Amino acid sequence: MRSRLIIHAGFAKCGNASIRFSLFQNFWKLQKHNVFVFDKNLRIARTPEDLVGTSIWGVERARKKTENLTQRLAEEMAAVSRRKADHVAILSAENLANPGMAELFARVDSQFEVCVIFYVRPQLQWIPSAWKQWGLKTGVLLSDFISQCIEARRPPF
Known part of the structure; x- marks a missing residue:
């Protein structure tokens, strides 16, 4: 079974802080159910405190360098796969719906089962x-x- 990746591609003023707070607040429950969350440095968070801050800047730095993030996400998720066979990882960032962001994830669907979620106010x-x-x-x-x-x-x- 391929790893599952949920990408929450947010828009400004569309509940991103509430979504991130919910991920923070429910961190241990999510972990118990093999749901992992990427932190602001695009690493799998190990503690709820790792989720303090936002991943928009890590994603923005990658966009400026035209870095493909697929390999970085794959490496992080591979470490989890060795411990937990059936798992889900969540990447949530307010700027993922901005122009130029899709290129950062080229071929991500060849590595993972991907679901992209938008919340629009x-x-x-x-x-x-x-x-x-x-x-x-x-x-x-x-x-x-x-x-x-x-x-x-x-x-x-």
């Missing part, structure tokens, strides 16, 4: 949430922020 929720985080702090009115989002076709999903 409805625009009616996304725009006010984004405004609270980015617009409000800079003094942009909500109505102006909405106009900017419409003009820029944001969110991008």
Whole structure:
């Protein structure tokens, strides 16, 4: 049986922090059921504390170097395979849905059984949430922020 890899390709303001917190909070339960999570350095986390921080920067560094991450993920998962035959690994990063990220995982489906998951927040929720985080702090009115989002076709999903 091939190893299974779940890729959570997130979008900004679409629950990524909540998803990562849930993975952190349920770390030992997941381990008990042979579900492993990649940490911010794209290694299999050994403790819940390894999940503190986000893997977006490790993924971004790989994108800038045009590094194919398939081999790195395969090496990490091979170490788990020696101990646990039937397992799942989760890679979750907010920026995996960004342009240029797919190339980092070329041929990943030849190594693993892959499932890609997207969580998309409805625009009616996304725009006010984004405004609270980015617009409000800079003094942009909500109505102006909405106009900017419409003009820029944001969110991008």
